Amino acid sequence: MITQPNHVPERLALLATSAVDPFLSEELLKGEQVHGGIELAKVVEPLPEDDARWSVEPIRSLVDDAMFEFCADRTRADAWLAPRLHATLRLTRREAADKRLWNHIALAVAPDYVVWRHLPEATANRPERRVAADRFRGPADRQCFSRLWWAAELFRNGPDYEPVEVACGNQDLIHTVLRMELIDHRPTAQALVRLLKNGRVTTGREINGLSVAINTAGATLTYDALAADQPRDPVPLRKWIAEAETAPPVARHVLPEGPDEDPVPEESVTALTAYFADLFETAPVRGRKSED
Amino acid sequence: MKIYPYKRLNRPVTLRVTSVSLKLSDGTRDQLETTAYSTQQQAVALGIAGHSDWVSATIGLSATLPPGADAPDAAWSDLRVLAVLTDGETNVRTSTDLTRETADGRDWSGSLEVLRDNHLGRASLAVHAVGTVDGVRGRSIAETDRNWIIDTVSEDPVRGLQLDVQKASFSRSAREWLHAYADVPWIVDTSARVPTVFVNTDVEGVLGLLDSSGSGLDSKVRDLLVAQMATDVWTAVFHGAIGDLEVEPGGGPVFPTDWQGDVLREMLPDVIPGVHVEEALRQVHRRRTGDSGWVELQTRIHYAAARRADATKALAYAIRSLEQMNRESEK
16 A cells, blocks of 8 residues: 655645646556655646645645544545545635645645545456546546535535534445535435434435435426525635634544534425435335335 | 426526626625626626626526416416526525516516635526425426526626637646647647647747738638637547546436536537437447447547537638639739
8 A cells, every 4th residue: 555655745736637647657546656746746736825724734634544543444534534624624615616626635645545545445356456546536526535525515514514424424325416416405415414314214225216216306396495595695604714724623533613604494404304205205216125 | 308297387487687796805896787698698707897806796687487377277376486596516506586576477586696605617597487286385387498607707798618728838838747748739628627728839920820810811721720729629528528427327327517518418419410419418428338339420529529610611711812812923
């Protein structure tokens, strides 16, 4: 297994996807060898100097802690790292949509983490172990770090990261649901977490079945009308971002707090949870026997 | 064509933007000119006033429901009209209720707030009329048939493919990855947020040619060059988009939610003519990932790209200019 590059930058930067390939070597994907870091530093575009958020050290120390804590069960690292990465980086969605930032974290700051988390076990069909390249520079819901950030952003309920922990604790949920548009509606995201939490929906097949049913019903139903969300106020997020200047490292043992935004209206979550539970009763789920 | 298990209005809702204002970071407001939006293009350009420090935009909306929405024998009750803003790049979905302008009219109006922190490029705006049908709340009864585009960066309210053109000396650029391409006049990068053409200023005179205006041979050669570049861009973006397709579990490929989706929707009718775009996407995906048919498809892809780039027109004008010039020199 590889370690971090010899040269890890002190500041985050932007790494264009077209500039990634020389560093995304076959040796790196197999977890055998990592680039030195010096050459990569030459091709990045810098971020503003005076912003505390672009300091690398807090992120590097988070991934080091995650690798230490979850060495026995690396998939569990997602639920721990997602809220803490989100609370450390403090990005707007506009900033987070820039893939170049995620490219830089994966290639320059913590390629060893990407390999540690995503190197598959050897199987009879695929004896050769190799990390999928899109874990380094792929779509937002596949890339190692952006998937965690977006999971935290879409599942947090205002400042509360607890739903994020629940959602990321289920690989099937973040794997299937994160790329679906239905999750962009905040009450829908919270209702899904609630079904997961109260044990109504657990397995991957059940989650698949339910999300397909939600999508199908959504073709004739406008969930925004069924379960209203509050308009977003841009001020709390801005304030939270400004506080990054003085914020201490995020707590390791308790959940951090997110921006002080209004939570999703409770009556909307309750209504949708009940509605989805009904949908799920009749949804076709692979492997589930119908009871009558 | 979707089938609905209940009665709906069979014509779309029409939507107009009636005003746009920006809230700046110092708390003041800037009411934008009507040139910031185009009803014909169904697009709003929030970058038009050149502000880089705006916080939010307020977009005034007016929607007209098709006839029959308020018919006494309508199958729905509790009629509501919602404007829904979505952005596939930033996973934003917000909605706002519109209100009826007059008690018995079909026009509904309201305003929608667009937060700058929530978008990197383009968002999409639709209007849904919903009601309670057979006791089921939130049924969609009619909607706009084409979304408006809210572009948070652009200075022009147009909805076509966005392109970024960058000029750089490939051999000396700070972008080191360009060095490898120093011996070609341009390259296309489809991995950036919007497709980007890098023009190599090492080719002496290329900038002068690209900036040339007027009606002389120069400008005809420029148009020919631009058509050639555009063909390259369309071909590259098509391949980029097809190569990145997400496949739904147990289902077919799905249209990407960003510009790649727009590109595919526009080009597929020329690549696989005569079928619905969803079916065309399935066929193209099957051919690329399956055993055969991908090579044969290249001609169609090139055709679709060249059509979009207006290559024939540019070539014809360039030839005409050459003929004229030759004629004049023979005199």
